Amino acid sequence: MSELLLEIGTEEIPDWMIEGALADFEKRFRETLDKAGLAEGVSIRTEATPRRLTLVAEGLALGQADREEVLSGPPKQIAYDDEGNLTKAALGFAKRAGVEPSELKVGDDGKLRVERKVAGRPTAEILAEALPEVIVGIYFPKTMIWAGKGGPRFIRPIRWLVALLDGKVVPFEIAGVASSNKTNGHRRLGKAGLEVSSAADYREKLAGNAVVLSAAERKKRIEDGCVREFPAGGAAQVRGNAKLLHTLTYLTELPTVIRGDFAESYLELPDEVLETVMLVHQKYFAVADAKSGKLVNSFIAVANLDGDPDGEIRRGNERVLRARFNDAQFFWSTDLKKSLADRVEDLKVVTFQAQLGSYYDKTERMRALVAKLAEAAGADAETAKAADRAAELSKCDLTTGMVGEFPELQGQMGGLYAAAQGESQQVSDAIYHHYKPAGASDDIPPTQAGRLVAIADKLDTLGGMFRLGNIPTSSKDPFALRRAAAGVVRILVEGGLSLGLSDLARMADAGEHTAALREFFVERLRFTLGEKGAKYDEINAVLAADDDTPVDAAARCSAIAAVRPTENFEPLAVSFKRIRNIVEKAGGVDVYAAKVVDEALLEDGAERALHGAFTNLSAEAAALKQQGEYVAALERVASLRPAVDKFFDDVLVMAKDDAVRENRLAFLAHLLRELSGVADFSEIVTEG
Amino acid sequence: MQTYQDIILKLKKYWADKGCIIQEPLDVEVGAGTMCPETFLRVLGPQPYNVAYVQPSRRPADGRYGDNPNRLYKHMQLQVILKPAPADVIELYMQSLEAIGIDLTKHDLKLEEDNWESPTLGAWGVGWQVMLDGLEITQFTYFQQCGGVDLELIPAELTYGLERLTAFLQNVESVYDIHWNDKWTYRDVRFADERQYSVYNFELADVDMVWKEFELHEAESRRLVELFNKLEDPEAIARFPLLAAHDQTLKCSHLFNILDARGAISVTERVGVIQRVRNLAVGVAQAWMKQQHSPAAEEVAQ
Numbered sequence: 004m005s006e007l008l009l010e011i012g013t014e015e016i017p018d019w020m021i022e023g024a025l026a027d028f029e030k031r032f033r034e035t036l037d038k039a040g041l042a043e044g045v046s047i048r049t050e051a052t053p054r055r056l057t058l059v060a061e062g063l064a065l066g067q068a069d070r071e072e073v074l075s076g077p078p079k080q081i082a083y084d085d086e087g088n089l090t091k092a093a094l095g096f097a098k099r100a101g102v103e104p105s106e107l108k109v110g111d112d113g114k115l116r117v118e119r120k121v122a123g124r125p126t127a128e129i130l131a132e133a134l135p136e137v138i139v140g141i142y143f144p145k146t147m148i149w150a151g152k153g154g155p156r157f158i159r160p161i162r163w164l165v166a167l168l169d170g171k172v173v174p175f176e177i178a179g180v181a182s183s184n185k186t187n188g189h190r191r192l193g194k195a196g197l198e199v200s201s202a203a204d205y206r207e208k209l210a211g212n213a214v215v216l217s218a219a220e221r222k223k224r225i226e227d228g229c230v231r232e233f234p235a236g237g238a239a240q241v242r243g244n245a246k247l248l249h250t251l252t253y254l255t256e257l258p259t260v261i262r263g264d265f266a267e268s269y270l271e272l273p274d275e276v277l278e279t280v281m282l283v284h285q286k287y288f289a290v291a292d293a294k295s296g297k298l299v300n301s302f303i304a305v306a307n308l309d310g311d312p313d314g315e316i317r318r319g320n321e322r323v324l325r326a327r328f329n330d331a332q333f334f335w336s337t338d339l340k341k342s343l344a345d346r347v348e349d350l351k352v353v354t355f356q357a358q359l360g361s362y363y364d365k366t367e368r369m370r371a372l373v374a375k376l377a378e379a380a381g382a383d384a385e386t387a388k389a390a391d392r393a394a395e396l397s398k399c400d401l402t403t404g405m406v407g408e409f410p411e412l413q414g415q416m417g418g419l420y421a422a423a424q425g426e427s428q429q430v431s432d433a434i435y436h437h438y439k440p441a442g443a444s445d446d447i448p449p450t451q452a453g454r455l456v457a458i459a460d461k462l463d464t465l466g467g468m469f470r471l472g473n474i475p476t477s478s479k480d481p482f483a484l485r486r487a488a489a490g491v492v493r494i495l496v497e498g499g500l501s502l503g504l505s506d507l508a509r510m511a512d513a514g515e516h517t518a519a520l521r522e523f524f525v526e527r528l529r530f531t532l533g534e535k536g537a538k539y540d541e542i543n544a545v546l547a548a549d550d551d552t553p554v555d556a557a558a559r560c561s562a563i564a565a566v567r568p569t570e571n572f573e574p575l576a577v578s579f580k581r582i583r584n585i586v587e588k589a590g591g592v593d594v595y596a597a598k599v600v601d602e603a604l605l606e607d608g609a610e611r612a613l614h615g616a617f618t619n620l621s622a623e624a625a626a627l628k629q630q631g632e633y634v635a636a637l638e639r640v641a642s643l644r645p646a647v648d649k650f651f652d653d654v655l656v657m658a659k660d661d662a663v664r665e666n667r668l669a670f671l672a673h674l675l676r677e678l679s680g681v682a683d684f685s686e687i688v689t690e691g
Numbered sequence: 692m693q694t695y696q697d698i699i700l701k702l703k704k705y706w707a708d709k710g711c712i713i714q715e716p717l718d719v720e721v722g723a724g725t726m727c728p729e730t731f732l733r734v735l736g737p738q739p740y741n742v743a744y745v746q747p748s749r750r751p752a753d754g755r756y757g758d759n760p761n762r763l764y765k766h767m768q769l770q771v772i773l774k775p776a777p778a779d780v781i782e783l784y785m786q787s788l789e790a791i792g793i794d795l796t797k798h799d800l801k802l803e804e805d806n807w808e809s810p811t812l813g814a815w816g817v818g819w820q821v822m823l824d825g826l827e828i829t830q831f832t833y834f835q836q837c838g839g840v841d842l843e844l845i846p847a848e849l850t851y852g853l854e855r856l857t858a859f860l861q862n863v864e865s866v867y868d869i870h871w872n873d874k875w876t877y878r879d880v881r882f883a884d885e886r887q888y889s890v891y892n893f894e895l896a897d898v899d900m901v902w903k904e905f906e907l908h909e910a911e912s913r914r915l916v917e918l919f920n921k922l923e924d925p926e927a928i929a930r931f932p933l934l935a936a937h938d939q940t941l942k943c944s945h946l947f948n949i950l951d952a953r954g955a956i957s958v959t960e961r962v963g964v965i966q967r968v969r970n971l972a973v974g975v976a977q978a979w980m981k982q983q984h985s986p987a988a989e990e991v992a993q
Contacts, residue, residue, distance in 0.1 A: 006945070014781055014802070015804075015819060017804035019804075037949035057972055094913075131925075132882050137918075145806070147816075147835055147837065147845075148845055149776065149816045149833060149845050150845070151775065151842045151843060151844055151845060152841065152842070152844075157815075160776075160833075162777070180778075190781075190782075190795075190800075191785070191795045191796050191800075192796060195810075210773075252952070254801055254803065261799075275900055284719070285825055286803075286825075287825075304825060306799035306824075307798055307800070307801055308796070313797060315797050315798055315824070316797070316798060316799045317796065318824075318862075319799075319823070319825060319826065319859065320824050320825040320826025320864075322826075322859075323824070323825040323826045324825070325864070326760065326761050326864070329760070330759075330761070333759075352957060357962075449824055561987065613860065
């Protein structure tokens with residue numbers, strides 16, 4: 004069995020694209036093997052650094068197996084003339100098949116037949132042919148050309164290619180670069196043109212030339228380095244960040260942790276500012292006090308070298324950070340000179356969206372929304388007042404120098420400035436958190452006032468965009484409306500706000516698209532419930548019953564999950580589905596639910612028993628539902644199972660007598676309708 | 692101590708030795724070296740071209756009256772165009788840093804994704820910001836499109852921020868403390884410039900006059916390109932002054948920047964004015980392509 008080593012040597016690939024590219028590289032390579040019948044028993048590993056995508060395949064066959072090929076020719080009657088000689092047609096077939104006429108035979112099907120051996124092609128030859136397409140076809144979110152118009156597209160220029168099958172070069176070329184057995188080490192600490200003979204040799208040569216091929220090992224070097232500088236259990240700890248760690252892992256071939264410090268006076272700046280500068284702008288890890296969680300005056304940078312013996316890298320990074328912090332300090336002190344309240348007027352010249360006016364206009368709309376929301380949610384006067392003030396000031400930080408420089412701090416800066424300028428904590432907290440939740444993994448605002456402002460902000464954007472017809476499609480959502488709507492839904496659910504989607508859609512003022520906006524919310528509700536772990540059929544069951552109030556839908560969803568494992572639930576769901584099918588087929592649940600059940604027409608026995616049980620339980624379940632006792636309500640419904648089973652055992656729904664049948668259908672429709680208040684059982688998918 | 696001018700001279704010498712034409716700066720105000728015809732127009736069309744020049748780049752809104760240690764109204768860029776980009780372009784770039792005494796086994800160099808796009812030039816490319824010990828010192832771009840036109844040969848554009856690079860090498864905290872030569876500092880040479888132009892751009896520029904000027908240059912650029920587009924005679928096409936039309940476009944771009952700094956352009960207007968400048972730039976670029984591919988021009992190229 005053979006080993007293939009493939010390395011695509013490139014210029015620095017953007018860190019965030021590398022893992023996706025490796026997965027696609029492997030997939031495309033395996034498909035090629037599959038097509039050639041060479042995939043069996045092959046194991047594939049991939050690795051990457053910013054400058055190389057590497058694939059090693061083991062257990063490759065040296066070539067395709069030989070195979071028998073059967074060619075079928077003209078029938079006997081056409082192949083031979085009356086004298087039994089081969090005709091022109093037969094001779095032509097022999098020629099095409101590449102055999103002597105004497106070798107022609109007639110097969111069992113009465114046609115000429117040639118059996119011939121087709122030699123399998125060598126793997127090297129197949130790969131040489133297929134690899135350029137495998138490589139150039141690797142998906143990247145943004146590609147370039149480098150070899151002139153019409154040249155191949157890739158993420159960055161391909162500068163070398165290693166392709167070795169058992170140590171022998173598999174020859175091919177991409178944009179003038181020929182495959183070879185030569186790789187390159189680290190740009191400055193390694194050699195160029197390193198000859199390699201196998202995957203093991205390759206790995207070893209790279210290691211000897213300052214390249215750590217394995218991303219896992221690079222990651223570990225960074226993590227170990229952090230712990231070396233700030234040991235576990237010490238007074239200060241590196242504030243971990245998975246995203247930055249991933250970035251640095253793929254920005255370096257030989258990551259080395261460098262510790263830097265800065266003047267303590269910068270700690271007067273809010274931690275939010277310090278960390279944004281370090282994390283986002285400088286790609287440094289911040290360091291925090293282990294007890295208080297407050298930042299301390301150190302940071303961790305990661306260099307793509309083996310060390311910093313003279314401290315040059317540390318000094319350089321410290322100097323850059325100092326300049327950044329100086330800027331931030333300047334913004335902080337200058338911004339504080341003008342209160343947020345004095346900035347409200349300035350919002351008139353900051354455009355929110357050309358057709359939706361300025362941020363001043365938006366703020367005014369938000370205040371009106373906050374008032375309505377506060378009333379609908381039954382917020383107390385103090386909360387409503389704080390929410391109104393927060394809404395008024397919420398966008399003022401857009402006019403500050405700090406947010407101009409660090410836009411990702413919008414909202415947070417507003418909150419910090421508000422607090423520093425003596426606004427109440429309720430107000431400053433609400434401003435601080437009003438963009439939350441920023442994504443699926445982010446929390447909702449922690450306070451009631453903050454939630455009201457956050458909903459108002461998102462609702463205003465959604466309403467305005469829908470009114471203008473900027474409704475997201477499956478592929479396009481440039482205004483991140485999905486996130487906004489999901490945010491609203493999550494705040495309602497997690498914040499326990501009992502507001503209805505119909506009301507919200509109306510408040511949002513989406514014009515002719517109000518119904519579409521409501522549907523958009525329902526879709527996000529469906530998504531959000533799924534994110535929270537509900538099964539899709541449970542969500543269907545809950546939303547089929549009622550999809551207007553997210554917090555209520557979520558409660559009913561949890562109730563289903565709690566009741567589902569009990570013995571009666573799923574069998575009853577099966578029966579309910581059966582009932583639905585029967586009634587739908589007969590004319591529809593709506594039709595029959597509108598009819599009155601004539602108790603006199605019920606058959607004695609199972610039908611009357613079921614009716615009795617249903618009548619007893621229906622009011623009780625409705626009362627429990629009314630009190631929000633969803634688990635109890637569902638349990639009551641589930642307890643109907645023996646009666647339902649008995650009914651189906653004993654009673655034929657489609658009775659011959661028209662009146663009996665119609666009455667029975669009406670009864671079942673009522674049962675289905677009235678017992679589906681918490682969840683529509685018939686939506687539950689059961690196994691088997 | 693390597694002075695500011697030492698560094699410039701060494702970099703110019705380095706790129707001269709690598710076969711670049713050493714040009715002098717364009718004498719029209721620009722916001723970036725990319726806008727000079729030596730870049731913007733030369734990257735179009737099928738002819739190879741290697742050039743390096745220091746371009747004073749003016750960004751009126753970035754002025755800080757000479758008070759800020761890192762921000763300047765006018766900063767110097769060393770602009771290098773290698774068309775087409777050679778396969779060892781990054782190595783060449785790294786050697787240029789070594790030529791000014793940066794030991795890359797002791798300083799951390801990283802290439803971080805940074806794609807470049809200029810809406811006013813209808814241009815974009817992919818590339819990196821080059822980080823040296825955490826400081827962005829160079830923008831490295833493979834142009835893909837210019838003036839809305841797909842490029843035939845892909846150039847590499849290297850833009851060195853000379854003040855930053857020098858402040859780094861001289862280990863000074865403020866660009867004004869840079870030693871221009873052994874006797875004079877950056878402050879001695881440029882402080883008045885920074886202060887006075889900040890006053891002009893933020894406080895005193897006559898908005899009505901600048902708007903008028905903008906409209907005049909816009910009209911002239913448009914007039915020239917329209918005239919060109921009517922031409923059919925190859926000789927008339929070949930001699931047509933599109934470079935003058937380009938100058939007019941650059942004027943507009945700079946005047947727009949002044950108006951912007953002066954706060955004379957509302958946010959809603961802004962997009963529209965950028966679009967107007969872009970239309971001029973794209974008009975010139977497309978006319979230039981036509982001129983490059985005219986029979987007379989191709990004859991000269993051979």
